[in-house]
Amino acid sequence: MTLRAVPVGIGHYLPARIVPNSEFEKTIDTTDEWIRSRSGIERRHFAAEGETTSDMAIAAARAALADAGLEPGDIDALIVATSTPDLTFPSAATMVQAGLGLKSGFAFDVQAVCAGFVYALSTANAFITSGQVKRVMVIGAETFSRIMDWQDRGTCVLFGDGAGALILEAQDGKGTPEDRGILAADLHSDGDFRDLLYVDGGVSSTQSTGVLRMQGREVFRHAVEKLAETAHAALDKAGLGAEDVDWIVPHQANLRIITRTAQKMGVGMDRVVVTVQDHGNTSAASIPLALSVGVARGQIKRGDLLVTEAIGGGLAWGAVILRW
Structure with a gap:
């Protein structure tokens, strides 16, 4: 038998404030049509004053626990993926x-931006398959x-706020691609591209928070190339191909990136979960948000083979193959 990290609960949280594209027309030189045509984004959610990353993560965590029928004490480890923690430390x-x-x-944080x-x-998969823990909650917020x-x-x-949570549980599998759970992962980073997407502040450099800076065209070029490559590499590790994929659940950064990546993978858009129009780019929260929405819509069903892939500042990128 082979230990697998199997999904048993999913949930998400979005702030109450919805910001349509038209709101930006009041303050900057842009239009709803310009934003939609370049990104596919129509609206996004912004956190309320005083609402923090950990607040949203807690709400998503509670939704995932309810979905799994579990209590907080049933969780052995908690990992939060975020680049916008409440404080420098302690961890969100x-x-x-x-x-x-x-x-x-x-509990600890992981910082790989959108990836x-x-x-x-x-x-989380490493903790479970090594036998160190039974259940891990993974949150993007x-x-x-x-x-x-x-x-x-x-x-x-382009950006919005939110959180999504997934609970993984150790279960026995047969060691075949038909097992439920995480089947393979493929991770990469290359610090030579760090200036393409970054925040221009930090504790040891400017003693300030800073704001996001991005070379959009270059990020787009790298994203399409690297996302398709890492997805195929992860599928190869799992002994599977694009024809086996039921759903791509990509990082929701830009509809054009999502469409081009699916084309390079040879997967139709009818097999891609898309939420970018409603959420914008929520960085590390975008994949768990899309997973949760995909389940709620009835798109993702037990036994479906999923490819999750993302790229973010670093540059850091990767893919995970998961049977739901």
Whole structure:
């Protein structure tokens, strides 16, 4: 038998405030049509004043626990993927741990920007398949609205806030591609491209938070190439091909990137879960949000083969193959 990290609960949270594209027309030189045509985004959610990343993560965690029929004490480890924690330290994960009343186990953050949830999934899989823990909750949560330059029309219209949570449980499999759970992962990074997408502040450099900076065209070029490559590599590791994929659940950064990546993979858009129009780019939260929405829509069903893939600042990128 082979230990697998199997999904048993999913949930998400979105802030109450919905910001349509038209709201940006009041403050910067842009239009709803311009934003839609370049990104596919129609609206996004922004956190309320005083609402933090850990607040949203706790709400998503509670939804996932309810979906799984579990209590906080059933969770052995908690991993939060985020680039926008409440504080420099302690980790957002420990704040979620406290908010859930979880007194046992351990909690920590993973920071790989938009690829954070994929990195966190791979980490959780390692904990489970090594036999160290039985259940891990993996959360992606971001408040990117707090690091925007509101005069930069090329970036401020793209991002949103939210959180998604997935609970993985150790279950026995047969060691075949037909097993439920995580089947393979493929991770990469290349710091030579760090200037393509970054925040221009930090504790040891400027003692300030800074705001997001991005070379959009270059990020687009790297994204399409690298996402298709890592997805195929992860499928190869799992002994599967694009024809076996039921759903691609991609990082929701830009509809054109999502469409081009699916084309390069040879997968039709009818097999891609798309939420970018409603959420914008929520960085590490985008994949778990899309997973949760895909399940709620009835798209993702038990036994479906999923490809999750993402790229973010670093550059960091990767893919996870998961049978639901």
